[in-house]
Amino acid sequence: MTPTVQRRRIEILVDQPLVRPILEVVRDVGVRGYTLLPTLGGHGDSGAWSDDMVSGAQQKVLFLAVMSEARAELLIDRLTPVLESHGIVLLSSAVDVVRAEKYD
Amino acid sequence: MTPTVQRRRIEILVDQPLVRPILEVVRDVGVRGYTLLPTLGGHGDSGAWSDDMVSGAQQKVLFLAVMSEARAELLIDRLTPVLESHGIVLLSSAVDVVRAEKYD
Amino acid sequence: MTPTVQRRRIEILVDQPLVRPILEVVRDVGVRGYTLLPTLGGHGDSGAWSDDMVSGAQQKVLFLAVMSEARAELLIDRLTPVLESHGIVLLSSAVDVVRAEKYD
């Protein structure tokens, strides 16, 4: 049985034009790797959106990164102030990985 | 350290033409926000499918919503009867969020 | 209240041309169903990639499957040797499902 180690899985749903500034924070915090996933649409307090909007200003992207507990806390601390104003959804959950040293 | 609160992350994999009826149930149950994600293909007991099917009748969409434990139970209760007949995959897992009041 | 049972959610981020060999392992291990999700891009120790690469050689796909604890261990054991050489990210987490017998 291959041993696994617990890490944090951070997911951030964010508008396309705001991805770059978020990635700057991510780099600052020292996250080593991440993956971006596409979305189709959604609905929230500010109304509905979908990916057919020509401008892409409201097209959302799902950021996914696995990291250590400590780094996750740092990242959440840095992003919490802008979650409301920027309309960002931030999720944190437990995940088990094999090569623990890769996700620190 | 920003305090986080535990919520339920509900994911529903469902055929495109069945998204609308599912969203009606979601609204009934009082879920405040959700996001739809695209898929490429898959395989299950009923065979394989992929997104290159012209009609879109078998194109699947991944519904994602974070909500309170209570509401998640309600939603699962409402959807369980049709999971088998409609070929739906429903997953529930724990997730931590910052703005707890937003995901109730 | 509908009773749910805990299972393992296995996610594998892998290059498009390596999906087929991975699926062979998945079938070997006896996983009954899986879903493939698209990605947009990402960044890791080996640099950045994005889906606009003409050849598709570096386009990544997110494999998602829910299965029993035992089968997940088997799958992880089989894939661990190639994670590093093939540049694969493998995540395992807890998930609750309704029709437990379907995800064994």
Place this chain on the structure above:
Amino acid sequence: MEALASPVILFFILGALAAAARSDLAIPESVAKGLSLYLMTAIGLKGGVQVAAAGYSNEMLSAALAGVTLSFLLPVPAFYALRRLGRLDGVNAAAVAAHYGSVSVVTFVTGVEMLTARGLEPAGHMVAVLALMETPAIVAGLLLARRAAGVPAQRHGSLLHETVLNGSVVLLVGSFVIGLVAGKDGFAPIAPVFETAFRGALCLFLLDMGLLAARRLRETRALTPRVALLAVVLPVVNGTLGAAAGTLIGLDIGSSAALAILAGSASYIAVPAVMRMALPQADPGLYLGMSLAVTFPFNVLFGIPLYTMLAQRMAGQ
């Protein structure tokens, strides 16, 4: 037979062979969707422009009535054949029957190309008949499902909406009306895209259809031999009825053949999406396997020439 040497058909065969040989050749989904929207716009426009030039005629009304009637009634014998001979349960038989009463836009388009190449171009209003035939079969199928299996008639309004305002129906009818309003002069500046480029685009689309049909055929588990056979018999029977109806109401040979092609074709775009919503218990692998993987290739390769011949014979040629 010389029709099989047309590039349009050859590209379909190329796609089917590539998929059969498990090549990874694939046309991106959104490009294929874009091509199909283009084809519908183009035939809608062209039909409208032709009707604007030809003016109103009684033939239009009778062709429309014949089309609607065929679409509504053809599912009934199909349903019983699928139950008895195909051994399907009531819901699945009803769902499949709806597909065979309705029509396939691409089969129609390919048929018009073949007919035009032989100097048998159908009347422009046959495009309107095509649009009219999409929907009645769905209603018939749902009625059959309700009778046979007691499927509750839930959310009727929403279904009617889904059916009548289905994207392909709206685009076909809308483009037809625009062609009618614009007329030959208004059409001229956009003709390079919607007329000159039509056949080339059709080649690429049929390449994709060949890929999809053959992949579907390989992956489908639902196709029993009985059901696969019906996927050939139903179009032939329906096509023959279509040719007979066209001849009886006095359509010209080209239009009569077009009506036969419509009757003989089975939907694989509009109807599956509606059925997945209206009858979620029915197996999409079954109805898509039959209409897309068997009937569509059969019609493109053999059905169209057959229906054309029938229309010619019935007209006494």
Place this chain on the structure above:
Amino acid sequence: MEALASPVILFFILGALAAAARSDLAIPESVAKGLSLYLMTAIGLKGGVQVAAAGYSNEMLSAALAGVTLSFLLPVPAFYALRRLGRLDGVNAAAVAAHYGSVSVVTFVTGVEMLTARGLEPAGHMVAVLALMETPAIVAGLLLARRAAGVPAQRHGSLLHETVLNGSVVLLVGSFVIGLVAGKDGFAPIAPVFETAFRGALCLFLLDMGLLAARRLRETRALTPRVALLAVVLPVVNGTLGAAAGTLIGLDIGSSAALAILAGSASYIAVPAVMRMALPQADPGLYLGMSLAVTFPFNVLFGIPLYTMLAQRMAGQ
């Protein structure tokens, strides 16, 4: 009024009606994006080729100056109107004002089609003016936001970069330069794609724009009656100022009308993306609702003929 019978406009109306009736008709996002890149390349090339043929003239410089000035100054009155009459806060008023100072490529393209059909083709260099007018309004909007709400001027360099090297600006200017270099002879072999096919492609793109605008109108919550009214008043005022400016500096009627169309149009592609980044507190539902769901359809259906008439009247015709 006869302009409304042009297929280009009819497809826009078809899209709007389909979305209003909640049809599921939809053009894949990537196809629509591809079409918009094509349209920008085509008008850039055409403008460049025309300028290469016409040679340099003083009119070019004055048109460019007028365009830049309008783009930079038009946000100011718009800002005050949005604050006072629209009751928006400073940041939202500034964000919206930037959209109305900047331009809509598709409105311009549609306008040029309409003008050309009437024998009033604008000068080729108006494409360069279009490109020049995209950016100054963004700078003006950000200055207004800073003054009004103390929004910190963070990451200035990066924003300037985002603005000037915005994809649509780069493609427009780049294609313009390529057209200039290639000239009529170099353009000839690619003219079938970039000239002959232009109107047909525009039809399909406007079909999509009709769908998007009407869907946006239905879903937007941010559009109060006051704000919706301003989304009609602002283009009329700006368009009138544009026509006046064009007439004053002595442009020909077609170019003057084009300048009016540019001034009256509101951006819904380039500026929203920049604003979402620069002023994330501002509500994208508001500025996209106004520019895409109200102003764009208004301009396509009524604004373009109005501005053309104004340009004609002011020129004394």
Place this chain on the structure above:
Amino acid sequence: MEALASPVILFFILGALAAAARSDLAIPESVAKGLSLYLMTAIGLKGGVQVAAAGYSNEMLSAALAGVTLSFLLPVPAFYALRRLGRLDGVNAAAVAAHYGSVSVVTFVTGVEMLTARGLEPAGHMVAVLALMETPAIVAGLLLARRAAGVPAQRHGSLLHETVLNGSVVLLVGSFVIGLVAGKDGFAPIAPVFETAFRGALCLFLLDMGLLAARRLRETRALTPRVALLAVVLPVVNGTLGAAAGTLIGLDIGSSAALAILAGSASYIAVPAVMRMALPQADPGLYLGMSLAVTFPFNVLFGIPLYTMLAQRMAGQ
């Protein structure tokens, strides 16, 4: 040098400049994929139609043999150069060598455009040679990898399959055969799409290639100076060998130049996908960085004119 003023090349340069300036200009992935499928279909058809018109000749056989031989043998010296001079390990050297033995469809297409503009159109069967040259280099590369690094020859059947039935090979060969069957008359109705529109579509595709190549160049970490230098030296050497082979077997100048362009080009679509599967340990950043970010732009801007000149000189002109 005047070739650089062709719109086709100018769009490539525009894309490269835009990416270098970090503009967000981007062509949707599926549109680019659709364009590349279109280009392959178009050149396949055109080659087939030309061969149908010209009839069989011995030159065809010798060109085919020369192409296959070059594709199979060119990886060998490349492999040793990459190991010694490039300081790559065995697996990476073998993977890269396979790319340089194989061919780039877009480089070929661009080369044919340039040659035709100079009145040196290559023979139609060179398209078949292109298709034949895709595969042997992959086999050679895998043999080299096995010898050098003991890479196990796992799943041979599947790999051969992957290689021979690769989408682009199937589409090229299939379209070629369709062109052969259809001939000039069958091709005429689809010529507006596959011939008239070809150059315009190529412009848009090269715009995208410019963007991708320059972005790749910026992001690649694997490109050491030694390796980057080899990405220029290898095409020049291979191109020279190709021109020599073409001249020796008596091809006309245009076909000889085309063979040189094929030999000098490096694959960045088909081979990377196969290599990622067959040699997953090899670094895709390395082989894509070399072939797409260095060799492709070099060939488009300088290689093609150079190989053409070599073919002319060797023919004694």
